Amino acid sequence: MKLLSFTALQIRRKILAREIRTSDLIKELYERINKVDPDVQSFLALNEKAAFDAAKEIDQKIANSVKVGLLAGIPIAIKDNICTEGIATTCASKILRNFIPPYDAFVIKRLKEEDAIIIGKTNLDEFAMGSSTENSSYKITRNPYNLNCVPGGSSGGSTAAVAADIAFMALGSETGGSIRQPAALCGVVGLKPTYGRVSRYGLIAFGSSLDQIGPVAKDVCDTALLLSVIAGKDKHDSTCADIGVPDYLKGIDGGVKGFRVGVPVEYFGKGLDDDVRTAVDKALKIYEKLGAKIVEVSLPHTEYAVAVYYIVANAEASSNLARFDGVRYGFRSNDVKGIDEMYCRSRSEGFGNEVKRRIMLGNYALSSGYYDAYYLKASKVRNLIKKDFDEVFKKIDCIICPTSPVPAFEIGERVNNPLEMYLSDIYTIPANLSGIPGISIPCGFSKKGLPIGLQILTNCFEEAKMLQIAYAFERETDFHLAKPKL
Numbered sequence: 001m002k003l004l005s006f007t008a009l010q011i012r013r014k015i016l017a018r019e020i021r022t023s024d025l026i027k028e029l030y031e032r033i034n035k036v037d038p039d040v041q042s043f044l045a046l047n048e049k050a051a052f053d054a055a056k057e058i059d060q061k062i063a064n065s066v067k068v069g070l071l072a073g074i075p076i077a078i079k080d081n082i083c084t085e086g087i088a089t090t091c092a093s094k095i096l097r098n099f100i101p102p103y104d105a106f107v108i109k110r111l112k113e114e115d116a117i118i119i120g121k122t123n124l125d126e127f128a129m130g131s132s133t134e135n136s137s138y139k140i141t142r143n144p145y146n147l148n149c150v151p152g153g154s155s156g157g158s159t160a161a162v163a164a165d166i167a168f169m170a171l172g173s174e175t176g177g178s179i180r181q182p183a184a185l186c187g188v189v190g191l192k193p194t195y196g197r198v199s200r201y202g203l204i205a206f207g208s209s210l211d212q213i214g215p216v217a218k219d220v221c222d223t224a225l226l227l228s229v230i231a232g233k234d235k236h237d238s239t240c241a242d243i244g245v246p247d248y249l250k251g252i253d254g255g256v257k258g259f260r261v262g263v264p265v266e267y268f269g270k271g272l273d274d275d276v277r278t279a280v281d282k283a284l285k286i287y288e289k290l291g292a293k294i295v296e297v298s299l300p301h302t303e304y305a306v307a308v309y310y311i312v313a314n315a316e317a318s319s320n321l322a323r324f325d326g327v328r329y330g331f332r333s334n335d336v337k338g339i340d341e342m343y344c345r346s347r348s349e350g351f352g353n354e355v356k357r358r359i360m361l362g363n364y365a366l367s368s369g370y371y372d373a374y375y376l377k378a379s380k381v382r383n384l385i386k387k388d389f390d391e392v393f394k395k396i397d398c399i400i401c402p403t404s405p406v407p408a409f410e411i412g413e414r415v416n417n418p419l420e421m422y423l424s425d426i427y428t429i430p431a432n433l434s435g436i437p438g439i440s441i442p443c444g445f446s447k448k449g450l451p452i453g454l455q456i457l458t459n460c461f462e463e464a465k466m467l468q469i470a471y472a473f474e475r476e477t478d479f480h481l482a483k484p485k486l
Contacts, residue, residue: 105202
């Protein structure tokens with residue numbers, strides 16, 4: 001168990017020093033998965049045989065002094081909406097139950113090139129639509145710190161796996177906070193890159209102008225390492241920026257002396273849990289002690305972010321999910337009379353309630369007579385939200401605020417109240433609408449012993465600065481070292 005509590009960088013050093021064999025590490029990991037995951041429910045599918053084969057290959061390379069990649073021997077879990085050749089990719093939906101992609105996503109290719117070991121596919125809210133991982137068609141993932149609570153969502157399977165020490169790293173995806181929010185609730189590090197920093201090729205689309213793949217890890221340095229591997233230009237994704245990828249670990253220990261830290265007043269109002277407020281206030285005092293200057297700032301259009309997001313995201317989802325019609329691949333309803341009935345029944349039976357709700361809302365917002373009133377107006381307000389960030393970043397280096405307004409809530413507590421569930425992402429959504437990067441790091445615990453996350457936001461393509469700011473706090477605290485009792 002102690003071996004599995006190490007970080008990915010620590011494990012990599014041990015593998016390269018021949019202190020441990022990758023095959024032994026993988027064996028111990030799957031033993032723990034079989035012991036722990038029946039309670040946590042983070043994995044939808046395991047990749048055990050291929051993982052052992054890859055481990056043996058890496059051991060052979062090291063024994064023969066052959067050069068290995070940056071992630072040599074590191075076991076990584078993959079959110080099940082990222083395509084993996086030969087491994088089922090279901091989006092936690094009945095409609096894609098038997099779908100096995102014939103190709104790898106760009107990020108999966110990069111992982112394999114750097115000798116990472118893919119150990120399995122993790123659970124999510126169906127098609128990444130949710131904030132609790134309760135909307136999966138297959139299982140409800142549970143928070144490793146309290147099995148009666150949600151892990152957050154939609155990347156709850158990935159964050160729970162890392163928190164439970166059954167994955168050293170994981171990939172998640174974000175549309176409105178689906179990496180950062182569950183990372184906060186599970187007490188791990190989760191990063192959403194700048195829109196266009198990481199290729200979306202092979203990510204099954206939800207909201208195309210919002211979606212980003214990002215890393216989940218045990219600490220900031222592991223997060224920086226994984227981002228260095230998956231970031232970069234991809235010819236298959238026209239939205240992917242042609243900007244060089246720095247070594248995100250280089251200079252990460254530069255500190256924050258002289259940095260101006262913006263604290264937005266809009267993120268500390270009604271609805272913020274007292275324990276979260278206290279933890280964030282203490283974190284800001286630590287930054288002050290480290291030499292940063294705390295500056296109050298305003299993002300006046302924040303109050304419209306949730307409404308804008310649920311118009312834009314649902315409109316894009318209704319378009320993206322139109323392809324799942326029962327004709328080419330995926331679930332098809334039986335005993336139908338005619339193509340119209342096949343379409344209707346396949347989609348009605350294949351999609352879950354939350355997905356159907358969002359498709360209907362999206363189609364309504366795009367329909368004739370309502371497009372100008374809803375989608376067009378939302379797009380204009382989205383631009384205003386982006387301008388708020390542009391103006392603020394002229395005066396400061398970063399924004400620091402809560403990741404989630406509350407710690408993890410109980411399973412079933414919000415499932416029948418969609419609006420309350422949507423408000424779980426109130427502090428993360430603005431970054432997705434603006435395309436800026438954000439990271440959540442552990443900063444404390446509630447009175448009930450549940451993790452609390454601190455969110456750091458910087459301007460576009462300033463992930464290196466963001467990681468440096470995050471690491472400065474992590475180095476002064478030990479919240480990232482905490483482990484759930486499983």
